[in-house]
Amino acid sequence: MSIIVYSVVATLPDRQTLDAYVDWLRGGHLQGVLAGGAMRAQIHRMIEPILQVETRYEFPDRASFDRYEHEFAPALRAEGRERFGSIPGVSFVRSMGERIADIPNANDGGREP
Numbered sequence: 001m002s003i004i005v006y007s008v009v010a011t012l013p014d015r016q017t018l019d020a021y022v023d024w025l026r027g028g029h030l031q032g033v034l035a036g037g038a039m040r041a042q043i044h045r046m047i048e049p050i051l052q053v054e055t056r057y058e059f060p061d062r063a064s065f066d067r068y069e070h071e072f073a074p075a076l077r078a079e080g081r082e083r084f085g086s087i088p089g090v091s092f093v094r095s096m097g098e099r100i101a102d103i104p105n106a107n108d109g110g111r112e113p
Helices: 015-035 062-071 073-084
Strands: 004-011 040-046 052-059 091-098
Touching: 004 062, 015 040, 015 052, 015 073, 052 062, 062 073
Parallel strands: none
Antiparallel strands: 004 052, 004 091, 040 052
16 A cells, blocks of 8 residues: 655745745645545745745545545635636646655654754
8 A cells, every 4th residue: 555645736926926825725725635534734835946835745545545536626626726726827736646665864863854
């Protein structure tokens, strides 16, 4: 059974829209995905070359991800489109894969950054 990694990369036109998007993610969207079966959620603000936010989720297995996709994702995506879809320069790219390795740094005592 493999961990499923699901990523959404949002490209945003300016810092104000990026901040509003991150606030929306923190204000309930991430909790919605976690309630839909994800075990973990992370937000990454990309610094270069453009204004992007990558949101990464981990699901325990493919069945959990498929359930999320069918039962929870449509409403969560619709909310995102409603809030940000009409803003020029906003785009979303989704990808899904499986984790094939998770190698901690033995030199840092297993601490996360």
